[in-house]
Amino acid sequence: MPRSNKREMAALSNPPIGSGQRLPLHSLSPIQRLPIEIASMIFRYYASEEAREAGHANPLTLGAVCKSWREIAWTTREIWTFLYVHVLLSKSRSWRTFYELVAEWLSRCANRPLNIHLHCYPEDPDQKKTTQYEFRNGLPLLTLVNRYSGQWHALDIQVPDVLMSYLDSSSCTESNLSHLLMGIPNDGDFLPPTFAPRIANLRPRVVELFCFYLRIPPQFLAQFWACVTRLRLVNLSVEYLYTIIFPNAPNLREFVFQGAIFKSNEALAPAPSTGSVSHPQLESLEIEFADSEAECLFMDAFILPGLKVLRISQVEPYIKLHPECLDGFLTRSSCHLRTMEFPPLIYAAEEDDWIDVLTTLGSIPTLEKLNINGDENPLFMDSLSDLLDAHLPSDDEPTPARPAPLFPSLRLFSWRGYEWFPWEMIPSFFAPLHPHDSDVRRPLQKIQVHCHPRSEETVKHIPVDVLSELLRFVGEVEFDFTVDPGSGPSQDWLEASIAKLFK
16 A cells, blocks of 8 residues: 555546546547546556556556546546555554545455555564554454455455454454455464454355464354355365365365464364275365374374375475375375375385385376475385386296386376485386286476585486386476586576587
8 A cells, every 4th residue: 555645645636537538638648548438447457456466556656646646546446346455553644544445445446355564563473472563553444344345256354463353343244255365474383363343144155264263153164154166275274175165065176284383272173083084075185283182183184085186295304204195195085186286204204104105096097197305215216117117027036026117197206305316226116017918108298306405416317227117208208307506597407418428
């Protein structure tokens, strides 16, 4: 929101002109000869959502140019439907004028859907204590926003905890809300609090909650969450998901869970009962665990048979997860997974653990993309290499270790790490799927390896025998091998390894 001053207020306070009129023909500027409709169209493009997000648009600048432009901006309702307010509540300013400016802005949009971005910052975001400025200066802003709850289309509200309970949509008779984002400042040193703003009559389709538990009265829980298809939670507990959200959000399709914790607010809800919760509609899950207890609870508590995309990570590198929990989750869900992404180094696993996980993962017939992030895990990579051709007999093992090939539908293998990739394993991806038909292979389209080695002392080029095998498939498979040494530009490592042969 621009700084409040008399010029900005004047830009909003002139009477409108009628549609179809033209700007004065005696104007010296050619732009002022445009019909009102054309000028209004240009203004709408200038103040589009894309321009606002890039920080290049502000309708007030239009009204500050001249009287004619002010009159056009006054009557072009669409340019006032996006309100962006970032304000420090302890700042000394003419708050009354600021409120008037916000009220005038909101009134200009008439009855059109509103997109409101309201971020009110406390005096010190890292301090939990309430200051006198937060309530005194922030509440009038919330009150103004509440008046237009029936027109909320997207609401992004991040305010100190003392204000969150005052968000109120009770004046809304029919919810048009599509996207709801709510958050409070939290440095992570205390458990998320619980707040109960009066918004139970809303029906959002996208919900994002940051650092606090949203309490909806039990009689309205099912209605509030019924239309939600996309959800993002940050620094909240698995228990909240178990007891509140999953049982009441049957249409949820995409879920991002960052900083999933085990502990929850005791006032949140009764402790979860034993047993698993199944959610057959969820298709995409991206989850980041803040502790290993949260991982165990999540993997044991949920069954997701409709899952197609799974991405797993952890908040801190010292947190070690349990491969047996992942294996059990994949087995119970019996999902039709297409994309799997995780850093193996976050798991405290032995070789047998990785064989179990990779066998379960590789047995999913629909899996097409396998993305591995983080440092090289020798046990994981060795296990993967061995299992890729474990269905084929060898001179040492005439009887195959496995009756059927793993990862039969794999199209993309991607690896990113800070060590050198074990190039010797790549030919295993091209092993035939059947012992008696060498032409039938995995439908690989791309193998992507991005190395960021910490040390340049030991340079590991692709071996000659591996290069020979790869060159057989150039044109059929895309090889994106990139090495970023840190001290120079990135290099195409396939080209660098080939060039080394001719030196």
